[in-house]
Amino acid sequence: GQQLNQSPQSMFIQEGEDVSMNCTSSSIFNTWLWYKQEPGEGPVLLIALYKAGELTSNGRLTAQFGITRKDSFLNISASIPSDVGIYFCAGQLRETSGSRLTFGEGTQLTVNP
């Protein structure tokens, strides 16, 4: 099946540092979504992107829809301990039945106080 390559797999940072992660694919996506999952919980939607080149912020989080439509980036500024979790990208391919999403493998973020 279609794959999204998400990197890095894990990050260990100090509180206050900025974080960057990305997803890439060989296919073109219509939509990019970024989710955060905390231990024992379901994924929670952070940011949704619908246009190539779009840059959207949600508090300290900023995500971009790549110009080629094959990638997306998520940045977290001035990290805090509650940013800990797994961050997933998800994309919706053109002409996918049922509006199905393809998920990346996730980036595990650890923030040291």
Place this chain on the structure above:
Amino acid sequence: NAGVTQTPKFRILKIGQSMTLQCAQDMNHNYMYWYRQDPGMGLKLIYYSVGAGITDKGEVPNGYNVSRSTTEDFPLRLELAAPSQTSVYFCASRGTDSSYEQYFGPGTRLTVT
């Protein structure tokens, strides 16, 4: 609104037993999805539904069945449970507007021994 609810939260099954994972949403969403998440991995689509009475297979449907008799409910049935079905199961839903944002339930952690 409760959003997407799932029951049970945890379950242990013996090999060969069967069970039904319940999922309900109160947002009047037409689209519903079942995913499984194995440790350290992303989400794999099992089955999805675009409306009451309509279901279709995702990436990993073997060993599972679904039904969608109402808009609100989308149960997932496991027949003849196997250790390979040990996983965390998430249900999600989305509306029929132009966004592709899926909203997730809290998950069911299933262990088959």
